[in-house]
Amino acid sequence: MNDLLGRLRGLLLDTGYTIDGVRERLGDVAATALSREETIPALRATADGDPLATLIRLWWLGAPVEARDVPAGLPVEELAAAGLVTVEGGRVTSAVHLQPWETDGSGGSGGSGGVEGSGGSGGYVVSDRKVRPGDPALRPDHVVGAGGASANLAQLASRRPVGRALDIGTGCGVQVLHLRGRAEEITATDVNPRALELARLSWALSGITGVDARQGSLFDPVEDDRFDLIVSNPPFVISPAGRFTYRESGFHADDFCRDLVRRAPRHLAPGGTCHLLANWLHVDGEDWRDRVGGWLAGTGCDGWVVQRDVQDPAEYVELWLRDAAEQGTPRHRELYDDWLGWFEAEGVTGIGFGWITLHDSGSLDPVVRVEEYGRPVELPVGGYVDEVLGAIATAHRLTDAELLGSRLVVAEGVLEERIGPPGAEDPARIVLRQTSGLRRGAAVGTVEAALAGVCDGDYPLDPLLAAIAELTGEDHDDLRTKAPAALRPLIAEGFFHISTG
Structure with missing residues (x-):
């Protein structure tokens, strides 16, 4: 069997039966239609009977192909003996x-x-x-x-x-x-x-x-x-x-x-x-x-x-009835009703x-x-x-004192948005946005925004807060008290990290 599969693999690669090869052979319209489980465009696109088209019809679309169109070197008899295809009336069908x-x-x-x-x-x-x-x-x-x-x-x-x-x-x-x-x-x-x-x-x-x-x-x-x-x-x-x-x-x-x-x-x-x-229930x-x-x-x-x-x-039941091609079958209504009734009895509001x-x-x-x-x-x-x-764990385990003594670095690719009426002296809203990773956004206050502009790992947080307090007229001790709670979520979500240098 391994020898058979090795030869089959070589034939598939030589014929171009790869993701790129299949997409190029089908074209965008037929390839995209397949994502909707619509096979007719792909069948039309592979009607010429060339070797790659034949493999696509046989293995991907599940359509029977004429034995005369099977690419030279495809061991049909051996594949049939292995239960991978069936041969009947001059046609080959994949199993x-x-x-x-x-x-x-x-x-x-x-x-x-x-x-x-x-x-x-x-x-x-x-x-x-x-x-x-x-x-x-x-x-x-x-x-x-x-x-x-x-x-x-x-x-x-x-x-x-x-x-x-x-x-x-x-x-x-x-x-x-x-x-x-x-x-x-x-x-x-x-x-x-x-x-x-x-x-x-x-x-x-x-x-x-x-x-x-x-x-x-x-x-x-x-x-x-x-x-x-x-x-x-x-x-x-x-x-x-x-x-x-x-x-x-x-x-x-x-x-x-x-x-x-x-x-x-x-x-x-x-x-x-x-x-x-995983799936999990939302229960009333x-x-x-x-x-x-x-x-x-x-x-x-x-x-x-x-x-x-x-x-x-209802959406969930419909999804999985479609998955098993049970929509429109004689049992569809019964299965749908029983499934919904069971969810109702369990107090389920969502999945x-x-x-x-x-x-x-x-x-x-x-x-x-x-x-x-x-x-x-x-x-x-x-x-x-x-x-x-690591960021989630660090934000959770740092004490306030450790955080104030840490050297913060704003993550690479973080951008700042300032939103407000044209000409306004102060923005109505400041948002930090990540341009990579999870691409989160976080609304922040002026202190956190100021820190995002200066945190490069050179200085501990506490003296930076002192400088911000001096510039804004805010109380340094008040900032020291509030900053850990404000910064901990931003560390957990990857906007800042702790410098180890």
Whole structure:
């Protein structure tokens, strides 16, 4: 099998079946239409039957191709014997979905079905065929391909090199492609044996060897192991019943994500980090921040939770019914009504989606930050996530006296906006904005704005406050009392950092 997959990989590369090659062959209109699960433009664009067009129709679009159009060197008989294609009546049909995937700094490509990204290295991801409206119902052990959530997790994970890495719920194996070259040892787990079967095909086609693949739920397959980096795109979908293993755990409500968070720390090596995606409930009479923050409380780890999106129950149900191509089917109304009724009984007002990061800093005073942030950010977040965690921890642990004695530096790329009526002597509002990283904005007072103009690491904060007090006529002691509370959030959010020089 490995020899077969090696030859197939060579053919795919030689034919140009890569992200760039597919996008160029399809053109922008057809490639963008695929992101909306509209295949007709792509089918029209690949009707000529050239080798690349044939591969796109066969592996990506799932359309049968004439055997006479199959590129020379494609071992159809061997692929059929391996269960990857079927051959009937002079036509070849794929039994799996095989997509190129990019693993450079862009964090992956493909979305829910489109073709995105350019350049970079990567490999190939093998999954079950894409389900589209009118297709047969999904099998319970369906293995979904790599998409938007896969790319989101890859964007989030820290880029620093590590010894041992763990991918929980590996699915089609896409996160392992991102971990290659970053981790010396990689372990991947999944509760679904079919997922591990297809993941092994993904790794072989991508030239990856030595992955320790284990079957089981949560951390059960690695009960006695510790890792420097843990990543997980888990089955986080919240529903009344676990019908599909790739998206639903069968746990009640959001308990699976809760348990994943609570069990992760015991499998982190000292200094280790865990990144995962999660859904959580917004329940009537409860602050979602308290709910999710409670998952991290008592873990002994620093934590960062970011809600990137929230949907009302109807939007959420519609999303996942579309995901399984169940809209318009005979069971659509029943499934929709039952799901909404279950949410109503649970008091659910919304469902949040976002990132959760845990870091075993070794501190006896761990800090957890829970926030909502939906604005665009610089990608990949993993390129600076360690600095984000460090800033949150520093702001939390510095005493007022230590802060006053620190030499602050305004972060690179921070800009100041002054907003007010034309000709006004003083602005009505001053905003500091980041031009990189999380690209946050923060409304500040005149003292913080003045510090942003002078903090270059040369002088401790206290004498700078004394100078500002002298210039403005304010009381120095009053500024010394108020400044730590005003500056601590700005340090936590990366507008200032402490000079170590």
